[in-house]
Amino acid sequence: MQAVLFVSHGSKSPKARQEVDALAARLSASLAPVIFESAFLDVDKPSIPEGLEACVKRGADRITVLPNFLNSGRHVLEHVPAIVQKFESEHPGVVCRLLPHIGSHEEMDRLYLDLIKQTSC
Amino acid sequence: MQAVLFVSHGSKSPKARQEVDALAARLSASLAPVIFESAFLDVDKPSIPEGLEACVKRGADRITVLPNFLNSGRHVLEHVPAIVQKFESEHPGVVCRLLPHIGSHEEMDRLYLDLIKQTSC
Numbered sequence: 001m002q003a004v005l006f007v008s009h010g011s012k013s014p015k016a017r018q019e020v021d022a023l024a025a026r027l028s029a030s031l032a033p034v035i036f037e038s039a040f041l042d043v044d045k046p047s048i049p050e051g052l053e054a055c056v057k058r059g060a061d062r063i064t065v066l067p068n069f070l071n072s073g074r075h076v077l078e079h080v081p082a083i084v085q086k087f088e089s090e091h092p093g094v095v096c097r098l099l100p101h102i103g104s105h106e107e108m109d110r111l112y113l114d115l116i117k118q119t120s121c
Numbered sequence: 122m123q124a125v126l127f128v129s130h131g132s133k134s135p136k137a138r139q140e141v142d143a144l145a146a147r148l149s150a151s152l153a154p155v156i157f158e159s160a161f162l163d164v165d166k167p168s169i170p171e172g173l174e175a176c177v178k179r180g181a182d183r184i185t186v187l188p189n190f191l192n193s194g195r196h197v198l199e200h201v202p203a204i205v206q207k208f209e210s211e212h213p214g215v216v217c218r219l220l221p222h223i224g225s226h227e228e229m230d231r232l233y234l235d236l237i238k239q240t241s242c
Contacts, residue, residue, distance in 0.1 A: 016192035071137035
């Protein structure tokens with residue numbers, strides 16, 4: 001069974017956490033009945049291993065991990081992949097697939113330009 | 122004359138910096154002849170005041186500031202606005218307008234779902 005784990009950085013700001021939770025709830029509803037869990041690299045909980053574990057407990061054996069990051073910093077290139085690989089090595093029946101980070105989506109440029117054009121002074 | 126200042130967080134990762142620079146170059150080309158500058162809240166340079174100053178030196182008196190952030194954490198809600206407001210108070214002839222952060226664009230949900238659907242296992 002497939003699952004999606006949505007991985008955000010985590011923030012000290014309650015407002016940022018509310019936004020991520022609301023976004024995760026919308027994505028979960030859109031993807032249902034696919035198993036969907038949300039996790040955080042740092043600051044917030046659940047952690048990435050906890051999120052992966054939650055997917056497995058719900059019956060997932062294929063987990064698609066979506067990094068909610070704008071750029072290929074060390075979090076995207078090193079930290080998240082290392083955590084996912086460690087989990088995979090400890091769970092031989094589970095296959096994880098790491099998606100590109102959201103900032104790499106080909107339509108992002110258009111969204112930046114659209115924001116500027118919608119609201120410029 | 123109008124300008125756009127593109128404000129990113131800044132990163133210790135050279136790859137992330139390259140991505141932001143490439144994105145800024147594409148946005149600049151798309152918005153030409155509008156003055157376009159890129160700046161960073163932390164880690165990288167130019168700083169936000171340096172970026173705003175660069176816009177003014179190029180003749181801008183209206184500066185649209187686009188925060189390249191996914192969530193309304195303290196950077197978006199407090200740090201960037203405070204820096205922009207301080208600059209405005211020190212430059213009475215210049216009007217700055219702070220746009221919503223990119224993560225708040227109404228089409229973001231669709232991009233997350235699209236990434237998942239394009240590439241899920």
